[in-house]
Amino acid sequence: MTQRLPQTREVPRRLRAAVRRRVERTKQRARDYRSRTEDGAIAMDGLVFASVIVTFLSFLAGSRWTVIPVVVFLASMGVGWYRYQAEAAKITTLLTTVITVSILTLIVAFLVIESVPAVRLMGLDLLTQIRNPTMDDPALGQGLWGRNDVWSLTPMMLGTAVTTLIATLIAAPIGIAGAVFVSEIAPRRVREVVKPGIELMAGIPSITYGFIGLTIVNQYFYLEFGTPTIGTYFAAGLMIGIMALPTVVTVAEDALNAVPESIKSGALAIGSTRWQTTKSVTIPAGLSGVSAGVLLGIGRAMGETMAATVMLTHTKGFPSPVFDVFSNYGETLTTVIAFEGGNASGVHMSALFAAGVVLFVMVMLLSVASQYVEWRMYQKLGGEQ
Amino acid sequence: MSEIEPTQRTDLAEQRLTTTGETDETTQAAWTEFQFEDDAKLAVEALDVYYGNEQALQSVSLDVPDESVTALIGPSGCGKSTFLRCLNRMNDRIKSARIEGSVALDGQEIYSDGVNLVELRKRVGMVFQEPNPFPKSIEDNISYGPRKHGDLDTGLLARLFGTDDAEEAQALVERALRRAALWEEVKDRLGDNALGLSGGQQQRLCIARCLAVDPDVILMDEPASALDPIATAKIEDLIEELAEDYSVVVVTHNMQQASRISDQTAVFLTGGELVEYGETEQIFENPQSQRVEDYITGKFG
Amino acid sequence: MSSVTENRLAAADSTTGDLVSLGVIGVATLTFLASWLLLLQWVDETATVAGLSVLKLLGVGLAVIGGGLVVIGVGSRFDYIDTTPSSSAGAPVGVVFGVLWAILGGLAATLLLENAVVLWLPVAVVFGVVGFLASVLPGEDVGSTLPVAAILILLGVVVAIGGVNAGWTWSPDWSSASFPGSELVPILVVFGTLLGAWSAGKAKEGFGAEGRQAGAYYLIGSVVFAMLGVLGLLIGFIVTNGLQTTLTGASLLGGRQTIPFVGLQVAWPEFPFLLNQTGGLYVEIPGVLPALVGTLWLVVGAVSFAVPLGIGAAVFLTEYAERGRFTQVVEVATNGLWSTPSIVFGLFGLAFLVPRISGGNSIVVGQLVLGFMLLPLVLITSREAILAVPDARRDASAALGVTKWQTIRSVVLPAAMPGTITGVILGVGRIAGETAPLLLVFGGSPYPSTTPNVLGGFRFSAQPPFVTNEALLSPASALPYQLYSTITAGVFPKEIFTNTEFGWGTALVLLLVVVGLYAIGVGSRLYFRRKLHNE
Structure with a gap:
């Protein structure tokens, strides 16, 4: 206890010192900027920034005079570009960075703000409630979306989890096999055809997959397997898995390719077969990159909207048992937004935003995880990144 | 940025001696204070360079004369390239580098606040270890510098209005290529991509590109280390020729090359220390320092 | 086995073992393909070949594969066949077989006895242990053939004698769907033949390290073949179904x-x-022109919004900003936003942009939302391309006394252009096929009778805001949106096409546009990469 006292007194002093240093550095920067830059260029910088800020503010306010600051901006930029090109270029790139970053921040912030009413109404129940307490006879999974002002995302979260799981079970093993094939097994000529081919597959629009899923896959399961409805989690998950395949293959293949040839040659030179090299050298070395590919693929599957919207039944509830993937229920976080977003309002809209936030957070976590894993791999391999 | 008076120089040198604890080399100050009759083109005073916490150069002082070749030799990691990059402030481009001391070009301090880096680098050109032509035509590589400096106007607008300097550009390209002894080899394909040239030709192209800006000093960082013997010989001949008009500073790890082409030689040893500096002949035949002798005869380094 | 322990540099002549293995692989491949024909319903399960129903034929195929494997395994064990097996097939193989055997045992117990955990669990465990031991304990030649053969023969015989036929149905309690033999058999056969090909592939190379390589390659090769087949089929479906609609009257x-x-x-x-x-009274053959033009305007708008912003920010972050926490955070965030579901962007557009710009669905909001989606990708790819420009070039330019901005403009940006362009094209391919956000912020009438007239829509006035464009502020149609409307709206207004026919046609046009963009992107990357390596 006695030792703690001087520390607490220490903190403000250190804080003050840090602030002073920061201020000092900023002042120094300003002086540098002042001495480096011509007066005209400084005037231009000022005008440009002022006009951008006014433009944004008047846009927010919905003013009809927004066009004026835009013109000021264009004029000062034009003159500046002609007179002080280097400074104008720098300020342009800085401005684009600021705009880009603020747009992206704005999107995230807006999502969160719009979901506040739903969160305020429901609290944590938004993510956990599985019975509607306001009903006389609360059945599992019934009336959770909008009845008596109860909004719970649980059926949709389950739907997203189920479809994503099915898609991952399909896309991960086959995708990794595909990556190993393209990078390690296929002869050069085959690779040159197969690799761009798989990348082309990644470009097929999801609505097209949805259309095929609706007209062929759904029908097939309905007719042959006697599913209760046309459209099940399994059929949608299958289609989404096929959609996510190219992503997994491409990223995992890049990772296997990034394993330096010297390491592979070293293993081959001591008399192991190519498969042994692949199994015990290449795949372990590229494992992080391969898992990054799988994580990205999961993210893709989770965010997939159109195929699921078209194929699923939009009935909210819990199948019984939970792993009955052929049940008549079918709604995910993405499909509920796509299906109901057009004519929702009030708390309903806010609940949809909450669904968006849940999606966003999940996908962001997956993306950050995959980037971290990939970064680790390149660190380990001593690559350039 | 401390301004250092010439009188302080010996003190500094001595101070260094005491800090490094080299008791057997008490006369070192005299060896590194090799003087020229004319004024120095570049005068370096007590130059310290740090990369983060690591010191790459220890208080190096050295004068580079005009119209001659100065070779910097030493084992790898001794700081000779770092020293070279200080002479046109290319080290400014490395974020962690911190530089103390003074470098004067024609008596003008280049590390003072108001120095225009662009002007400095126009006067002190540089050729790198790996040939690094731009992926443009041979012609465009040569005229790149002058065009960017506004000495030549070959832009689209100028061409539209017929005010471009096409003829001047042509003359300049030819002059620079001739000076770099490359003209005869490439005169029929000036429009070809420079990356199609051989390594030796690319390096001479880089020298020509540097000459086109008309510098006073040319810095070369192991310009022949990536080349085969024939290309190396051509570059060496070129360097000797260039010494008639320019002050050339060459970093090399090849001692034979240093003895062949240079007028004076500076020997750096591990830790970024300038151990000895003098006439090339004298350094190679009669080095004053035991460590330099060991290095030159191959016992060390 | 002593005669084969010597190292062989050259492959031995083809032996009986090779012939048997080749035969097994051949039968396995045929059976594999045949079961796909059944699964894809190109062959009906009631069809007969040489008096046998196709299902029974598949069973016979499995049994033959199993028999062949028995011959190989036993032959190798008693030195009738030259092989170089390791002492054991290895624990991973053992685990796989153990699990397979356990599933088999469990299923059999459920079907034959009763569906109670007390009954099927012990049976499954016993089967699993037997499978594991059978594959691990004996030498590799026996361990990796006989356990497979047992499964295949068992399955094959049950199917071949009609124990499981087309009419047989398995309806477990936990599933709302039931599994008829007509579908279950081909699915099981697909997996069975994969196993058989793996085992026979191993045997063909005489087991050992090379055998394992061959087995693994057969397995991976078949899986990849199936994957490419399915992907190829998808495209084939769209083309065959859409071609007639698309070419109507052409x-x-x-x-x-x-x-x-x-x-x-x-x-x-x-x-x-x-x-x-698409719509309209006097149109005989409805077309997709309004949607095509809508997609075009969307792409143009998104690109002209996102590309300058993205490239500018990439230049600042790479060339001007000091590399530190800020650039790192931006990088991680942009990567995350690139994988953010498009519908989330749509939601943002709906609640933020629509009320402020047009008050309803409109082209310009669609352009902006797709631009927001494209922005992270442009930033990522152009940043990568700029980082890939060697520092030697920047140094060379700086050493000539050229200013930073001029270096960026004449050295860095030209070198980074190919990478950026490729990235942008791939991104455009993605947003051109994007549907979800359009549902919320863009789409208008599903069957429009006019194309959006954006160029002619500009009006100038002396009143603020001085410039207006009615067309940009109105909703329109785009190819993917049109496809969605066709799927969901139900009734197509013209008699010449049914709903589905028109959908296939739209899907084909959309596919051509998007895959065309992708092909250009992938092709340009290959071209630039090749050009780089040649120099």
């Missing part, structure tokens, strides 16, 4: 075009599906 020289001023009529290509309006 002819190379059937149309007439009047040359202006001269009044002469010349033969002219005719392509009504691409060039006609």
Whole structure:
């Protein structure tokens, strides 16, 4: 206890010192900027920034005079570009960075703000409630979306989890096999055809997959397997898995390719077969990159909207048992937004935003995880990144 | 940025001696204070360079004369390239580098606040270890510098209005290529991509590109280390020729090359220390320092 | 086995073992393909070949594969066949077989006895242990053939004698669906043949390290073949189904075009599906022109919004900003936003942009939302491309006394352009096929009778805001949106096409546009990469 006292007194002093240093550095920067830059260029910088800020503010306010600051901006930029090109270029790139970053921040912030009413109404129940307490006879999974002002995302979260799981079970093993094939097994000529081919597959629009899923896959399961409805989690998950395949293959293949040839040659030179090299050298070395590919693929599957919207039944509830993937229920976080977003309002809209936030957070976590894993791999391999 | 008076120089040198604890080399100050009759083109005073916490150069002082070749030799990691990059402030481009001391070009301090880096680098050109032509035509590589400096106007607008300097550009390209002894080899394909040239030709192209800006000093960082013997010989001949008009500073790890082409030689040893500096002949035949002798005869380094 | 322990540098002549293995692989491949034909319903399960129903034929195939494997395994064990097996097939193989055997045992117990955990669990465990031991304990030659053979023969015989036939149905309690033999058998056969090919592939190379390589390659090769097959089929479906609709009324020289001023009529290509309006009273063959033009405007708007912003920010972050926490955070965030579901962007557009810009669905909001989606990708790819420009070039330029901005403009950006362009094209391919956000912020009438007239829509006035464009502020249609509307709206207004026919046609046009963009992107990357390596 006695030792703690001087520390607490220490903190403000250190804080003050840090602030002073920061201020000092900023002042120094300003002086540098002042001495480096011509007066005209400084005037231009000022005008440009002022006009951008006014433009944004008047846009927010919905003013009809927004066009004026835009013109000021264009004029000062034009003159500046002609007179002080280097400074104008720098300020342009800085401005684009600021705009880009603020747009992206704005999107995230807006999502969160719009979901506040739903969160305020429901609290944590938004993510956990599985019975509607306001009903006389609360059945599992019934009336959770909008009845008596109860909004719970649980059926949709389950739907997203189920479809994503099915898609991952399909896309991960086959995708990794595909990556190993393209990078390690296929002869050069085959690779040159197969690799761009798989990348082309990644470009097929999801609505097209949805259309095929609706007209062929759904029908097939309905007719042959006697599913209760046309459209099940399994059929949608299958289609989404096929959609996510190219992503997994491409990223995992890049990772296997990034394993330096010297390491592979070293293993081959001591008399192991190519498969042994692949199994015990290449795949372990590229494992992080391969898992990054799988994580990205999961993210893709989770965010997939159109195929699921078209194929699923939009009935909210819990199948019984939970792993009955052929049940008549079918709604995910993405499909509920796509299906109901057009004519929702009030708390309903806010609940949809909450669904968006849940999606966003999940996908962001997956993306950050995959980037971290990939970064680790390149660190380990001593690559350039 | 401390301004250092010439009188302080010996003190500094001595101070260094005491800090490094080299008791057997008490006369070192005299060896590194090799003087020229004319004024120095570049005068370096007590130059310290740090990369983060690591010191790459220890208080190096050295004068580079005009119209001659100065070779910097030493084992790898001794700081000779770092020293070279200080002479046109290319080290400014490395974020962690911190530089103390003074470098004067024609008596003008280049590390003072108001120095225009662009002007400095126009006067002190540089050729790198790996040939690094731009992926443009041979012609465009040569005229790149002058065009960017506004000495030549070959832009689209100028061409539209017929005010471009096409003829001047042509003359300049030819002059620079001739000076770099490359003209005869490439005169029929000036429009070809420079990356199609051989390594030796690319390096001479880089020298020509540097000459086109008309510098006073040319810095070369192991310009022949990536080349085969024939290309190396051509570059060496070129360097000797260039010494008639320019002050050339060459970093090399090849001692034979240093003895062949240079007028004076500076020997750096591990830790970024300038151990000895003098006439090339004298350094190679009669080095004053035991460590330099060991290095030159191959016992060390 | 002593005769084969010597190292072989050259492959031995083909032996009996090789022939048997080849035969097994051949049968396995045929059976594999045949079961796909059944699964894809190109062959009906009631069809018969040589008096046998196809299902029974598949069973026979499995049994033959199993028999072949028994021959190989036993032959190798008693030195009738030259092989170089390791002492054991290894624990991973053992685990796989253990699990397979356990599933088999469990299923059999459920079907034959009763569906109670007390009954099927012990049986499954016993089977699993037996499977594991059978594959791990004996030498590799026996361990990796006989356990497979047992499964295949068992399955094959049950199917071949009609124990499981087309009419047989398995309806477990936990599933709302039931599994008829007509589908279950081909699915099981697909997996069975994969196993058989793996085992026979191993045997063909005489087991050992090379055998394992061959087995693994057969397995991976078949899986990849199936994957490419399915992906190829998807495209095939769209093309075959959509081609007729797309080509309706089209002819190379059937149309007439009047040359202006001269009044002469010349033969002219005719392509009504691409060039006609969708709705409208007088349109005979409805086309996708409004949607095509809508997609075009969306892409143009998104690109002209996102590309300058993205490239500018990339230049600042790479060339001007000090590398530190800020650039790192931006990088991680942009990567995350690139994988953020498009519907989330749509939601943002709906709640933020729509009320502020147009008050309803409109082209310009669609452009902005797709631009937001494209922005992270442009930033990522152009940043990568700029980082890939070697520092040697920047140094060279700086050493000539050229300013930073001039270096960026004349050295860095030209070198980074190919990478950026490729990335942008791939991104455009993705947003051109994007549907979800359009549902919320863009789409108007599903069957429009006019194309959006953006260029002619500009109006200037003395009143603020001085410039207006009615067309940009109105909703429109785009190819993916049109496809969605066709799928969901139900009734197509014209009699010439059914709903589905028109959908297939739209899907084909959309596929051509998007895959075309991707092909250009992938091709340009290959081209630039090759150019880089040649120099």
